[in-house]
Amino acid sequence: MLELLERTRNQALPEIYKDLSEAEMVERVKSVKEKFGDRLFIPGHHYQKDEVMQFADAAGDSLQLAQLSAANTAEYIVFCGVHFMAETADILTNDYQQVILPDMRAGCSMADMADIHQTERGWKLMQESFGDTILPLTYVNSTAAIKAFVGENGGATVTSSNAKQMLEWAFTQKERILFLPDQHLGRNTAYELGIPLENMAVWNPILDRLEYEGDTENIQVILWKGHCSVHENFRVSNVEQIRETNPERKVIVHPECSREVVDLSDYAGSTKYIIDTISKAPAGSKWAIGTEMNLVKRLIHQHPDKDIVSLNPYMCPCLTMNRIDLPHLLWALESLERGKVVNRIKVDPHIARKANLALNRMLARV
Numbered sequence: 001m002l003e004l005l006e007r008t009r010n011q012a013l014p015e016i017y018k019d020l021s022e023a024e025m026v027e028r029v030k031s032v033k034e035k036f037g038d039r040l041f042i043p044g045h046h047y048q049k050d051e052v053m054q055f056a057d058a059a060g061d062s063l064q065l066a067q068l069s070a071a072n073t074a075e076y077i078v079f080c081g082v083h084f085m086a087e088t089a090d091i092l093t094n095d096y097q098q099v100i101l102p103d104m105r106a107g108c109s110m111a112d113m114a115d116i117h118q119t120e121r122g123w124k125l126m127q128e129s130f131g132d133t134i135l136p137l138t139y140v141n142s143t144a145a146i147k148a149f150v151g152e153n154g155g156a157t158v159t160s161s162n163a164k165q166m167l168e169w170a171f172t173q174k175e176r177i178l179f180l181p182d183q184h185l186g187r188n189t190a191y192e193l194g195i196p197l198e199n200m201a202v203w204n205p206i207l208d209r210l211e212y213e214g215d216t217e218n219i220q221v222i223l224w225k226g227h228c229s230v231h232e233n234f235r236v237s238n239v240e241q242i243r244e245t246n247p248e249r250k251v252i253v254h255p256e257c258s259r260e261v262v263d264l265s266d267y268a269g270s271t272k273y274i275i276d277t278i279s280k281a282p283a284g285s286k287w288a289i290g291t292e293m294n295l296v297k298r299l300i301h302q303h304p305d306k307d308i309v310s311l312n313p314y315m316c317p318c319l320t321m322n323r324i325d326l327p328h329l330l331w332a333l334e335s336l337e338r339g340k341v342v343n344r345i346k347v348d349p350h351i352a353r354k355a356n357l358a359l360n361r362m363l364a365r366v
């Protein structure tokens with residue numbers, strides 16, 4: 001809710017930034033970066049567009065960006081990513097540091113699928129059914145309020161590159177796990193750990209009830225009914241099509257894809273895993289990649305010796321990631337130059353303190 005309110009307080013891009021040529025914007029961004037030097041840090045998620053990634057001081061997946069933010073000392077962090085990543089950066093940095101998201105509308109539809117009120121309501125019902133047997137884990141793709149809830153209840157955050165380790169740890173703490181907000185990452189990871197699908201239930205936050213057939217005593221994982229609207233567009237039919245038309249092409253997907261798609265694929269893993277696998281692959285190898293389109297395009301460009309396509313030929317980039325564009329980046333930077341901070345991300349200190357518990361339980365282990 002707070003996040004949604006904050007996004008409606010988005011300071012909009014002034015008209016004068018809308019008609020600039022790309023060449024001019026590039027020169028002006030370079031000039032501000034030069035002036036600020038080490039006082040400014042621009043982290044960029046791999047799913048961002050090239051027009052902003054060319055200015056990123058560091059590129060990374062969610063875990064790497066969280067680690068980099070925690071270690072960075074720059075006064076201004078202009079985050080090229082989405083809202084929850086900028087919130088994480090704010091939580092992990094010191095008070096003298098300010099985190100800026102050039103366009104507040106750069107949210108994440110998955111993070112929006114778990115609202116704190118639904119979560120508290122659902123938790124109460126789960127406690128009534130299962131007693132004190134559940135540990136909450138949340139994918140970092142969640143609001144600061146959800147991270148705070150998880151931190152307060154002894155749980156931790158996870159990213160796609162450490163979900164398995166974190167789930168293993170979680171089972172040393174409690175006999176059941178509530179996994180927010182991505183049912184697919186939760187299901188794929190638990191399955192990889194050997195938990196049978198019939199021991200996983202889905203929590204429906206709209207109807208406030210479990211979707212499960214069987215003896216509830218057997219439930220080991222409760223999956224929040226959320227998903228990524230980008231990765232859900234990779235379908236079983238896409239994999240079947242590749243198998244039929246191009247059987248020598250290897251299929252590699254992100255674990256935000258459904259269990260069925262992951263099951264049919266040759267490889268599945270985090271954004272970093274996908275990048276590393278493609279980098280190490282031999283020249284001439286053929287790949288169909290199931291992840292965000294800006295990254296797939298970049299991998300195609302960086303590896304001209306390999307034959308790479310998107311698993312879904314009609315795939316679009318993540319639209320909220322794409323809100324961060326060159327005009328917004330330039331405007332955020334030139335505003336700083338004029339002494340004005342636009343679109344600052346500042347997490348409420350009470351929420352930040354509890355969310356920090358969840359983040360640090362993860363960062364201490366990976």
Ligand code: 13P
Pocket residue numbers: 060061062063108141159160161228256270271272
């Ligand atoms: P990772 O960076 O953890 O792979 O997450 C992917 C993603 O969807 C980021 O929004």
Ligand code: SF4
Pocket residue numbers: 047082107108109110111141228229230231292318319320321
């Ligand atoms: Fe959210 Fe999916 Fe976009 Fe990542 S790719 S920001 S999870 S909607």
